[in-house]
Amino acid sequence: MVPIEICQQVIIETLLESIPENLIPNTLQVVPVFDRHSNRYQLLCQGWVKEEKRVFYPVIHVEIIDS
Numbered sequence: 001m002v003p004i005e006i007c008q009q010v011i012i013e014t015l016l017e018s019i020p021e022n023l024i025p026n027t028l029q030v031v032p033v034f035d036r037h038s039n040r041y042q043l044l045c046q047g048w049v050k051e052e053k054r055v056f057y058p059v060i061h062v063e064i065i066d067s
Helices: 004-017
Strands: 028-035 040-049 053-063
Touching: 004 028, 004 040, 004 053
Parallel strands: none
Antiparallel strands: 028 040, 040 053
């Protein structure tokens, strides 16, 4: 069995590598949110579109359940 710390690190590295460098529109950003204690990891897209519409949604969510 793979140690939980190895799984956590692989998930974090993979998510960080998948963050796009340029988003369209450029008022959006992808933010990593990592909780090692609860084993929950996600990328959130947030920002504004045309300064009118708020954007806030998970791009990807990963959980380690039962180790």
